[in-house]
Amino acid sequence: MSASGASKPNLEIVIIGGGIAGLGLAIALHSQGFQCTVYEQAPEKGRFSGAIMLAPNSLRILDTLGIYDRIRVKGWSFEAVAMKDMEGNTTDRIFLGSKKLFQYDVLRIYRNVFVKELQAICHERGINVKYETKYSHIVEERKDGVTFVLADGTQINCTVLIAADGIHSKVRKHVYPDIDPQYTGILVVCGAVKRNLLDVSEKDEMDGPVMYPGKNGAFVMAPQDFDASEYMAGTQRAFPAQTKEGWGKLAQDPKFLHGFLEEGIEDRQPIVQSAIRNIDTDSIYIWAFHTLPKLPKWSSEGGRIIILGDAAHAIPPTTGQGANQALEDVYSLALLMATKSEGTTVAKAVEWWQQMRQERIDKLLELTSKLNNLRMPIEEQKKLEAGEIFQVEDGGSGEQWRWLFNPELETRITEWCQQQENLELVE
Ligand SMILES: Cc1cc2nc3c(=O)[nH]c(=O)nc-3n(C[C@H](O)[C@H](O)[C@H](O)COP(=O)(O)OP(=O)(O)OC[C@H]3O[C@@H](n4cnc5c(N)ncnc54)[C@H](O)[C@@H]3O)c2cc1C
Known part of the structure; x- marks a missing residue:
């Protein structure tokens, strides 16, 4: 099993998209000793686009990667969203984080402030991010890698190509031409x-x-x-x-x-x-x-193209989990690549990873739909079955959110890798 920071097989990893998933993945891979290059179509100085909420499940990851302390002071931390009735009385509290229960409150931060910090960390850690460089299309996927072309015509070879290019992903279009948001x-x-x-x-x-x-x-x-x-x-x-x-x-x-x-x-x-x-x-x-319709797999048939973040699973924002899940994707993938034994192929590891991730996304989509219904006009809510609308089931203690905010990614990954190693020993 490879330890973090140990020398890694000579993979040339390319990430398309330098948003939250792309930059997060580059930092997570770097922390595990992998080199990569990110291609981002936009200039480094992004535009203002509102704030996002980072919940305990991603803040724990950002803490591990040495990012949390830098962003905590730039946002607003709190625990729950208060639900009011028409008279202004608080009827319920929906937990979005809790230092006491899940080690972290939720952090609300301007998206451009967060991305700027990720960009700065990439600079400081010597991670190669090429801005104003647009991916165009894939020429071919071979057994040992992928050849793709940039919008300026430059042709590039890599061993693994990772699509972090958002909900309208062009890379995904190559793998799944018929799937659209x-x-x-x-x-x-x-x-x-x-x-x-x-x-x-x-x-x-x-x-x-x-x-x-x-x-x-x-x-x-x-x-x-x-x-x-x-x-x-x-x-x-x-x-x-x-x-x-x-x-x-x-x-x-x-x-x-x-x-x-x-x-x-x-x-x-x-x-x-x-x-x-x-x-x-x-x-x-x-x-x-x-x-996004459920993808059959988060990778190409040949396994050299991997899809993650919004490119793999766009989640409506009601749960405030799109970016959080993107960060779970990238952290778990980097950890898995570093922890898996040499005998376990990347394709096999990625297959297990995407199943684990998809199960979680499915559960989250169900929750999102129930929360969306709670925001509907009152007359529209009346047309729905009770089970279709979110209900507080833990008396306001926050316990019903534990599965979401404490995913225990490390434990699951370590256990799976250990299992695979044991199987290899038997074989
Ligand atoms: C208004 C709003 C509020 C939100 N609030 C929350 C929230 O509170 N909490 C939360 O967790 N999530 C929230 N989200 C969702 C969250 O923003 C997304 O889930 C998250 O940004 C996904 O990150 P990503 O990197 O996968 O995709 P994106 O952020 O879309 O990044 C994709 C990147 O790829 C680049 N790219 C695209 N095509 C190419 C190409 N051909 N070549 C090179 N680069 C390319 C793009 O320029 C972009 O930088 C919100 C979203 C919106 C719109």
């Missing part, structure tokens, strides 16, 4: 509002996210910078599918954006009304939730 029919519109512009009452809770119910769908507010001086404010509901150009136009149309947020404003709570009225127009963005 599907619009779920739900659109979210949200933006940023300054804390000092909010009409806060005694019942309002400002230390973490709050979900306010409403006839036109729930409205969510959440602190999103390190001093909670700014809040994300937004809502989601059913909306017809658009063409790519159509979504682009809506995203640029202030009248549509404000109109979507303002629908039914008269029935909303005072704090929500103040958020809608004071939201910064330039900060408003839309997100049409897409999901």
